[in-house]
Structure formats: structure tokens, C-alpha cells
């Protein structure tokens with residue numbers, strides 16, 4: 403039963419019964435309901451914040467673990483990035499310099515999707531976790547591209563090394579006769595007294611005086627492109643070494659190779675003689691580089707000590723006449 407409330411009326415000087423209109427009652431009820439709901443919400447918020455449920459606590463724990471794993475991953479990616487940077491530096495500064503190749507352009511290295519810096523900055527800015535995960539994937543993608551470029555670069559270096567080895571094997575690099583004590587080297591490249599015409603003429607190679615029949619050797623790997631009589635050169639062999647190099651061996655008495663044959667450095671190709679324009683048995687040897695006859699003295703580097711090289715320079719400077727007409 404509802405309580406009856408009274409109030410003191412100053413006009414009638416007595417207590418009168420308090421009567422509420424239905425709307426006042428309704429407002430009171432609504433007020434109570436709103437207040438109760440708000441209290442409930444506040445209570446549940448506080449309870450959730452300070453006393454998480456078991457599943458929420460597990461989720462929070464998992465989040466912490468994920469964050470920790472993410473931080474580890476970030477650290478590892480930064481380390482991989484640093485290793486890659488070192489490899490790239492070594493590639494540019496050592497290998498490419500060694501093979502005289504151009505360093506790889508930065509845009510190519512970065513795989514065309516922006517540099518590592520971009521993502522490194524993102525990581526430091528404390529973005530939301532979702533964004534961090536996206537940026538981590540982007541960063542991984544970036545690293546994969548960079549590593550691909552790097553591995554391609556190494557492939558290229560291996561190819562360059564093979565090419566370099568082939569070039570080194572092919573270049574004329576030894577003397578064409580076994581002149582260990584330098585007694586055969588008689589006349590060098592340059593202006594020399596012609597032994598027959600007795601006038602100074604240009605000597606386009608160098609002469610090694612040796613008995614007829616002395617073995618003559620190929621000075622680099624290549625293919626015999628000529629083994630035939632060639633006017634003043636007499637019996638003559640030409641070897642094409644590739645890379646713009648040709649060597650010529652003149653005044654021979656015999657050939658021991660045929661045209662088209664592949665020869666190695668040091669392989670016997672013929673014998674010393676005195677055919678063609680020649681005053682005595684000797685080998686006239688020429689090195690032709692890109693069509694120009696050059697001084698063969700610059701191409702004996704594989705079998706000369708510095709002392710022997712100096713001695714040969716001295717002999718060449720003595721201006722002795724050549725032994726043949728070329």
C-alpha cells in the first residue's frame with residue numbers, strides 16, 4: 403500500500419495530504435529508470451576495466467605476446483637490413499670495382515617501391531598495430547626484392563669473373579720461345595736499321611735469334627687463323643686470341659698446327675727458321691691489338707721477373723738492327 407505523504411499548509415495552518423498528478427508520478431519513474439541504467443553501465447565499465455573476465459585476460463595476454471613477437475621481428479628485420487646494406491656496399495666497392503663494372507643504381511637496388519628508410523621511419527612512429535603489421539609485410543617484400551637484385555648482381559660478377567679468366571687465358575702473355583737467359587732477344591719494336599736495305603725502318607715486332615728448328619710456342623689461347631707463306635714474313639702463323647688480340651710468328655721453318663685449330667698458351671705451334679726476308683734464323687714476333695701492331699714487350703708479363711723485364715728494356719734500347727725485313 404502506497405504511503406500517504408503530508409505537507410504543512412501555511413494558509414490553512416494544518417497538515418494537508420500531498421497529492422501527485424499522474425505526470426509527476428511518470429517523471430519520477432522515468433528518472434529512476436534512467437539513473438538505474440546509468441549506474442549499471444558505469445558499474446559494468448568499471449568491472450570490465452579493473453576486473454577483466456578470464457577470456458578477456460587471455461586476449462590481453464595474447465596481445466602482449468604478439469607485441470613482443472612483433473618487436474622481435476622488427477629487430478630481426480633491422481638486422482637483416484643492416485647485413486644487406488653491408489653486402490650491397492661490398493658489392494659496389496669491392497667486386498664491381500675489381501671488375502671495373504658500374505655500381506648498381508640505387509633505384510634498382512630498392513626494387514622501385516621506395517627505400518628501406520621509408521619503412522624504418524614508419525616503425526619508429528608508433529603506429530597502430532594493424533598498420534605495423536602491414537608495414538612489416540611491405541618491409542619484408544622490400545627486403546626480398548633487394549635480395550633478388552643482390553643475388554642477380556652476384557650472378558653477374560660470376561659471369562664477369564669467367565669472362566675475365568677467359569680473357570686472361572687468351573691474352574698474349576709469354577715469350578714465344580724458351581729464352582730463359584735472355585740470349586735470344588736481339589732486336590726490339592720501333593725504328594731500326596734494316597739489315598738488307600741498310601736504312602732505318604720501322605720494326606713492327608721483336609726478333610729472337612735461335613737455331614733453326616727451335617720450338618715456337620703460342621703466347622695465349624686462341625684459334626690458328628693462318629699457317630701459310632706470307633711474302634717477306636716467309637712461313638708464318640697468325641693466332642686470333644679474341645678480345646681484339648692477334649699474334650704473328652714469322653720466318654718459320656715448319657708448322658706444327660693447322661688453320662682452325664684451337665691452341666693453348668705454351669703449346670708448340672712451329673719451328674724457328676729463316677724463310678722470307680731474313681738474314682739469319684730467327685723468330686719475328688708481332689702482337690696486334692685492335693688492328694694496330696703494338697710493342698710485344700708489354701705482353702710478356704706472365705713469364706718475366708721484374709729484373710728480366712728491365713734487362714729486355716735495356717736490350718731493346720740498344721737499337722740493334724733487326725734480323726728480318728718486317
Ligand SMILES: [Zn+2]
Nearest residue numbers: 609686724726
Ligand atoms: Zn723482325
